[in-house]
Amino acid sequence: MTGPRVRMAPSPTGFFHVGSARTALFNWLFARQNDGFFILRIEDTDAARNLDDAREGIVTAMAWLGLDFDAGPFLQSELWAEHVASAEALYANGYLYACDCTREQIDERIKGNAKPGYDGFCRDRHVVRSEVTVLRFRVPDEGVTIVPDIVRGDVSFPHDSYEDFIVVRSNGGVLYPLANMVDDRSDAITHIIRGEDLLPTTPKQVMMWEALNHCPEVAFVPHPLYAHLPMLVNEQRKKLSKRKDPVAVESYRDQGYLSSAFVNYLALLGWSPRGDEEIVSRETLVAQFRLEDVSHSPAFFDVKKLTHMNGEYIRALSLDAFIETATPWVAPWSNEWRPSDRAVPWSREQFDVALFAQVAHLVQERVATMGEIPAMVSFFFLDDVPYDDATFDKIIRNDPAAQTLLRSAIERFATVTWTTDVLHEATLALGEPLGMALRKSQAPIRCAVTGTSVGPPLFESMELLGREKVLQRLRDALVRAGA
RNA sequence: GGUCCCAUCGUCUAGUGGCCUAGGACAUCACCCUCUCAAGGUGGAGGCACGGGUUCGAAUCCCGUUGGGACUGCCA
Structure with a gap:
């Protein structure tokens, strides 16, 4: 296996974010096209957010999208010892130093400063480590760190715009930038494909990666290449918000979007297939996808267009396939899976499978999502006509x-x-x-x-x-x- | 505020110095089809943010302006 090694590292929230789905898809396309290796790793470092169901939710969503992974899902928390070992190596080699400043003290000290952030007060104080000290990374005063990015080219960040950031909490916990990067090292990741929001923190990871490579007790790992994907935004051109925007992949599935249509649409956000045809097979996606071709600007997640595409996919189904696909929405009791929070207007006794099979072709070309079917055919099964x-x-x-x-x-x-x-x-x-x-x-x-x-x-x-x-x-x- | 990213129809995009009178898709409008609604067909309107360069020639290269966004936590 000489192909690239990529990974998808979602954090365990209550649902699978469409942005994560797009990132997962691009990772998957890249891996599959290049005979690579795709790893699923769940970033559960923050104990407060750790949810038991989250792993299952992520795996289920990935399966629905048809994105198979070659290893995982691994939990980042399981690699805790390695994170600590790496932090200790950095500390032992002078890349990290202890700091006992409180937030209040720092704020007080930097109040008038032009440059916000920590002022390096403890850099050379040789503070003794204790349960109130954090470990900070000694950011070089001068120079720049360059992030090699396939999508944007080399991006250069001046060191003086970074404070000596915290790497290890006072309670000993290793923070995301290091933990995430250590995992990438142990998984020998060659291409880090993720959202553009991570771009500003990437120099921290690059600096620490290089530092680790200079620690004699740590094995050398070649630096990966990055590919920062453009943000998915809402109508206000803001990053998709999990609070205000409809971002749960599960809810699209429940509304009756087909995973094939969903994947096709996702692929069009920041990338486009050759030629004028936008409805393309998964095979075409795998064949044509290029990280180099990914666009640089944010993309609006347009449900209207998604819905239109979904309608096209529904109409392209054979009648039998349509009937089978529709079953969870018209006869939820007969399936293992059914859309959550979706009651059907008729009872099990009122529903007539044979009649639905005869009715199906009348609605197949009229719906854009499977969820629209019940309202359209309810008069066939209800004893009382649902008058408007x-x-x-x-x-x-x-x-x-x-x-x-x-x-x-x-x-x-x-x-x-x-x-x-x-x-x-x-x-x-x-x-x-x-x-x-x-x-x-x-x-x-x-x-x-x-x-x-x-x-x-x-x-x-x-x-x-x-x-x-x-x-x-x-x-x-x-x-x-x-x- | 600082750092970084970005800038083609309302939206997603094609475009990599001459094939551009800027192409496609969604949305939108009109017409056709038609038992309603869809679907389908045909057609229309709609865009290179602005200003300077470079060049015989710029949507394409450079600089600046403006605008938008991301990040700036002992979250990830």
């Missing part, structure tokens, strides 16, 4: 002509041959004496039968629903209208 009151008033209650048409429809439909075509012709004929074109005459019937003015083709729906139910609904509508 405003529509009912407008189309039937306040329209005497519509009521007249309904009466004649009841009479006519009682004897007519029960097929789509005949129903179509009959409705056309019913409207003529009233001076109603078909688009006008079908409206009250549609409203009476389906409860609303929009939906699947009416006459096919009526055929599938059956004569008895249709006639009953027509009569009920008149009663409801008080006519």
